[in-house]
Amino acid sequence: MAREELLALPVTVDLDTANKALTIGRSTGYALAKRGEYPVTVLKLGNAYRVVTADLHRLLGITVGGGAGLAA
Known part of the structure; x- marks a missing residue:
């Protein structure tokens, strides 16, 4: 996923979207x-898995207010 796509994600995403962002196959x-x-933390809500987008951003080194990379 491009940085712009990652920044446009809602607060939580389904597991398939998180897999795509992390380049993890669906089964894996x-x-x-x-x-x-x-x-990253996965929330199980009934039969659905949800991932907090902020966790994905942190893992991928995406900062919301600036460029990519970890803050010094």
Whole structure:
């Protein structure tokens, strides 16, 4: 996903969108989530998995107010 696409995401996203952002395949992503080993926090709401977009941004080094990269 391009930086602009990542910044345009809503507050939470489904697991498929998070998988795409992290370049994780669908089966692998769901297996990691089920085992509690996904690289960011996954919320299980009923039968749905949701990922907090801010966690994705942090993991990918995306800053909302500025350029990509970690703040010094």
